[in-house]
Amino acid sequence: MKYVQHGEGGRSDVPGRSRSLRGSFGFAGRAACMLAILCLPIAADGGGGQGGQVSSGGDETVGTLPVIGRQGVKLPTIGGWRGMRPAFYLEGSVSDIQSSVYSARGDGYITIEVLDPAGERIRAAFHGNVSVVLDKELLETSAIQTGLAVPASFAPQTAILTPGTEPTRSLRLRAGVLPLAVGELASSHALDGHPLQVQAYGEAGRVQTTRVYSQRDKLILRQSY
Helix, strand or coil: CCCEECCCCCCCCCCCCCECHHHHHHHCHHHHHHHHHHCECCCCCCCCCCHHHCCCCCCCEEEECCCCCCCEECCCEEECCCCCCCEEEEEEEHHHHHHHEEEEEEEEEEEEEEEECCCCEEEEEEEEEEEEEEEHHHHHHCCCEEEEEECHHHCEEEEEEEECCCCCEEEECCCEEEECCHHHHHHCCCCCCCCEEEEEEEHHHCEEEEEEEEECCEEEEEEEC
16 A cells, blocks of 8 residues: 655645635636535534534535435535544545445544546545445446545554455554555455454544445445544
8 A cells, every 4th residue: 555645735734735615616616516416405413523623714514415325424514624533535536426425424524625626526534433335346446546534633643554354564654645445455355354444543642443344235434533
């Protein structure tokens, strides 16, 4: 797995070289159309977000992902990065990400960053204690990229990776995006009976655990703090 550091300069807590939704609206009208396709109106209860980590900063709440599969997505969606801890992400086209998520629920929320308005490329990150069911075949065959987005506010130190049947390894964890080849691992059967597990360690004893399980035609993400 290749480690890719976050973008340069600017706000260190914002992964990558993405734009917030508000900035993208002013830059290209197509971004608004793209998000209208992706999002439905948000549920009135707000879905148990992470308090002050979600609010403030001026970015709009843009809804929840469309209902896909039997259960659909039950998490609120926020425009632009909002989070103090690492978050598992999907990066790719709107249509691919829309099709890849069967359901998402738990005590958390989703942030959407527009990476390329013209190319309709976004990063959807899942924050909090959440469970997400993904289309296994689509992640194996599409151009969707997966990984862990790590904000500087987490004060990252170390990551312990156990990629299914592959050997456990320790990495120096930095603020940025840590690519995880979930689709590749699934297609090579490395996740058969053995989940991908990532334990991210920050200062003050902060730990986050991310696991991805393979079950027939689905991949199941379980993330906990």
